Amino acid sequence: MSYLFSPDNWEWLWTGNNARFILEGFLINLEIAVISIIFALIFGLVLALLRLSVLKPVSFLAGAWVDVFRNLPLIFLILYFALGLPQSWKQAWEDAMPSWAPEAFQSGLVLGAFMGLILYNSAVLAEIMRAGILSLPKGQGEAASALGMTRRQALRYVILPQGLRRMVPATVSQLITLNKDTTLVSIIAITEVMRRGRIVTSSGFFGDVTAPILQVFIFIGFLFVVVNYLLSRLSRRLEIRERKITGTKLKRVGGLEDQVAADPV
Amino acid sequence: MIDVLTEHWSEFSSGWWVTVQIIAGSFGIAMVVGTFVAAFRIAPNKWLQRLGGLYVEVFRNIPLLVLLFISFAGLRRAGVDIGPWVAGIASLGLYTAAYVAEALRSGVFSVGKGQIEASLSLGFSYAETLRRIVLPQAFRTVIAPLGSLTIAMIKNSAIVGVSLLALPDLLKQARVVSARTFQTDETFFWAAVGYIILTGAATLIFRALEKRFAIAR
Numbered sequence: 320m321s322y323l324f325s326p327d328n329w330e331w332l333w334t335g336n337n338a339r340f341i342l343e344g345f346l347i348n349l350e351i352a353v354i355s356i357i358f359a360l361i362f363g364l365v366l367a368l369l370r371l372s373v374l375k376p377v378s379f380l381a382g383a384w385v386d387v388f389r390n391l392p393l394i395f396l397i398l399y400f401a402l403g404l405p406q407s408w409k410q411a412w413e414d415a416m417p418s419w420a421p422e423a424f425q426s427g428l429v430l431g432a433f434m435g436l437i438l439y440n441s442a443v444l445a446e447i448m449r450a451g452i453l454s455l456p457k458g459q460g461e462a463a464s465a466l467g468m469t470r471r472q473a474l475r476y477v478i479l480p481q482g483l484r485r486m487v488p489a490t491v492s493q494l495i496t497l498n499k500d501t502t503l504v505s506i507i508a509i510t511e512v513m514r515r516g517r518i519v520t521s522s523g524f525f526g527d528v529t530a531p532i533l534q535v536f537i538f539i540g541f542l543f544v545v546v547n548y549l550l551s552r553l554s555r556r557l558e559i560r561e562r563k564i565t566g567t568k569l570k571r572v573g574g575l576e577d578q579v580a581a582d583p584v
Numbered sequence: 585m586i587d588v589l590t591e592h593w594s595e596f597s598s599g600w601w602v603t604v605q606i607i608a609g610s611f612g613i614a615m616v617v618g619t620f621v622a623a624f625r626i627a628p629n630k631w632l633q634r635l636g637g638l639y640v641e642v643f644r645n646i647p648l649l650v651l652l653f654i655s656f657a658g659l660r661r662a663g664v665d666i667g668p669w670v671a672g673i674a675s676l677g678l679y680t681a682a683y684v685a686e687a688l689r690s691g692v693f694s695v696g697k698g699q700i701e702a703s704l705s706l707g708f709s710y711a712e713t714l715r716r717i718v719l720p721q722a723f724r725t726v727i728a729p730l731g732s733l734t735i736a737m738i739k740n741s742a743i744v745g746v747s748l749l750a751l752p753d754l755l756k757q758a759r760v761v762s763a764r765t766f767q768t769d770e771t772f773f774w775a776a777v778g779y780i781i782l783t784g785a786a787t788l789i790f791r792a793l794e795k796r797f798a799i800a801r
Contacts, residue, residue: 322662390735390783391776392742395755402759403768499647506746513649533658540650547645 323533331530332538337519341535344515345542347423348501351511355436355501356494362437363444364483368474370449381445388442394503396439401431401507423510432504440497447489452482485565488558495547495554502543512539588770592761599745599757600778606673606741606753607782611734613677618684625689636685643682648740651675652747668751672744680737687733691726692718724797731790738782754778 322328331337369381388396409427416425423429455478463473505513516539520532589596624636643651656671666674695718703713745753752760758775762768 387776387780390739390780392739392755392779394742394746395772395775395779398746398755398759399768399772402762403772495645499645502647502649503743505649513653516653531658532661533654536650536653536658540646540654543647543650544642544645548641551641551645 323537328531328534331519331528331535334528337530340519341512341515341539342542344510344512345539347421347511348498349546350421351432351436351501351504352494352498355433355440356490356497358433358437359440359444359497360490362441363448366441366445367448367452370445371452373470385442385445388438389446391439393435393439393500394506397432397435397503397507399431400434401428404431404434426509428507429504429509432507432509436497436500436504440493443493444490447486447493448483451486451489452478454485455482485561488554488561491550491554491557495550498547498550499543512542585770585773588761588765588767589774592765592771595757595761596754596774596778599752599754599775602752603741603745603754603778603782606676606744606751607738609669609673610676610680610737610741613674614680614684614733614737617678617681618688621681621685622688622692625685626692640682640685643679644686646679648675648679648743649747651679652744672751676737676740676744679740680733683733683736684730687726687729688722691722691729694725695721724799727790727794727797731786731794734786734790735783738779738786742779 366381366385370378370385372378372381406427409430412430413425413427459477459481460473463477464470468476501511502513505511508514510518516535519530520535621636621639624632625640627633627636652671652675655666655675656668659666659671699717699721700713703717704710708716741753742755745751745756746759754775758771762771765771
């Protein structure tokens with residue numbers, strides 16, 4: 320305990336640019352999370368619609384795809400894409416990345432990290448969206464077709480606007496999980512907050528003050544707890560609002576840590 | 585395709601076994617600690633509730649990788665060397681325990697208030713009510729979320745093996761084999777099979793439990 324709270328062991332935080340260096344790294348994590356969730360939402364919607372397709376082979380293939388990517392560890396996917404992508408793809412990424420982009424995005428390995436994060440999260444979000452769409456009462460779709468809408472029109476104007484709205488709270492809590500998962504890209508040598516933490520702990524990076532590993536990573540953990548706690552409050556609030564508006568109960572989606580999806584009552 | 589598996593069978597099987605051991609240890613810790621935290625959260629004492637709430641918020645919002653860095657490298661530098669096995673299993677267990685506690689708590693709350701009132705008015709004591717009325721019903725509703733948590737924990741075990749802890753689990757062995765053979769696709773395919781077997785087994789077990797304890801309607 321005395322080691323943990325001794326002022327000598329926290330001096331690094333006020334010395335040099337240590338705190339700023341770590342905070343900038345944390346910002347890179349948030350950027351990775353936001354970029355990934357945007358693409359994952361798009362691909363997730365496509366996968367969910369394919370899975371709900373009336374064509375049996377299409378829905379079977381989409382279901383198999385989603386189940387495979389949902390059941391593999393994310394770190395496994397990131398490592399596989401970092402190691403397994405052709406060199407030419409990584410080179411193309413490095414050439415295409417503008418010079419003003421953060422330094423961490425310049426490495427071709429980031430492409431592997433993004434592919435892993437997006438494929439995994441799009442599978443997860445596809446399942447959340449499917450649950451949201453299926454949670455609508457059947458009468459909604461039937462009423463739409465009784466009004467003479469085609470299936471496409473019914474989806475576009477009746478089903479998706481309602482189904483996807485129910486998924487907003489679950490998507491925010493998925494963003495929390497994704498936010499934590501961005502630390503995994505440090506394994507493939509991308510200098511985000513974890514790598515920067517290691518750099519700070521290596522002696523004499525900024526001045527002669529030693530930065531103990533324990534304190535540095537407690538500080539990094541604290542950053543995540545604060546941001547994710549605020550996100551979870553937001554998610555809770557959205558969930559309550561949604562329940563008030565639609566009067567639905569919430570049901571958990573299988574295979575996820577803490578996901579809830581709307582359930583027909 | 586199959587020759588990568590047969591030639592490096594010892595690496596794959598030992599890695600798979602290490603993964604199974606990590607999962608088993610963490611599952612035990614997660615259940616025990618999760619039950620205690622859930623008990624704290626529904627305890628009549630306000631400070632115990634807050635303590636339980638603090639545990640859940642901290643361990644649910646911190647990345648597992650940060651926990652692993654703190655518990656292994658951080659503590660070792662501080663002069664407390666608990667070794668990679670303890671650090672890995674404890675981190676994964678404590679991390680999952682926060683989710684288990686939330687699942688158990690919502691299970692207890694899912695039992696209707698009328699049930700408890702009816703039981704108390706029939707003359708059951710508070711402890712008897714909990715043991716005979718609340719917990720058997722809560723257990724049923726909690727099986728499905730616990731299954732999801734177990735699957736998530738199986739997937740998270742890969743983080744334990746691959747981070748700085750020197751635990752040769754399935755993913756780490758797959759990296760070793762792929763570095764030796766340059767057959768990345770084949771090696772990772774077999775490792776994926778290993779993980780799907782584990783998550784698939786967990787899915788089937790929890791589905792069977794759910795069916796076994798389902799309420800007849």
